[in-house]
Amino acid sequence: MKLQAILWDYDGTLVNSVPKNIAITKSILSIVAPHLTGDKLPKYLLNEAAYHEANHSANNWQELYRDYYGLTEHEMLKAGSLWAEHQESNQTEVQLFDGIDKVIEQFSHLPHGICSQNSQLNIWNVLKQNGVDKSFRAVVGYDDLDSDCQKPHPFGGVKCLTDIFDEAINKLVMYVGDHEADVKFAKNVEQTLGTGSRVISVAAAYSGATPDSWSVKPDYVASCVPELASIIEKYT
16 A cells, blocks of 8 residues: 555644744743743743753643643643644744755645644644645644644544545555654554554654654654655655
8 A cells, every 4th residue: 555645743843943932932931920931931941952852851732831841730721722822923933844845845746734733824824935835635733622632642633634535544644743742643543543544653853853762663763854755755
């Protein structure tokens, strides 16, 4: 069976959004947890390297906000409700990783989808700005799912596939992400789809992810964008 679709994570996989995410998080903290601003700013928001350390260590955004930034449960939930709004209003520019547009173009004969904890509108805007939106058939963002259905819960992946194919059965698809939770997500989607379907997981290590330290391993690791293209080509 040949590959039938490519699903992507967004942050840290298609785009380097760390500068924007840091700026947004600081803005949200000023509203929900002002005691964590100024000279009390969490160390993981001081620079990109520290942000990567926390982001790739946390299992999900809730854990990131609670265990690494120091928010209470109540503050974390309030912060989550503000994320989409701040994503769309923040003007910090984000860039596709170098060469990602060429990978999308190379495999434009396949339908592409995105399963992300970013805002759907924000994702579509960036795809259009970079001229790659035509290859994408579906985008499932944070604001499209209930809080208990966020990755690694499979619901968003199944929704993305049904938006592309109407019926998500007997499919060979690939999911590319930069987090251990993305690997768990791929496995959960595969299990939910059942016999006849396979979800190949690829770790986007070119963004700073360290899959060697993950307890759940991906099927492949792409240490650079050209390597990602070579992995996809194996199945086309």
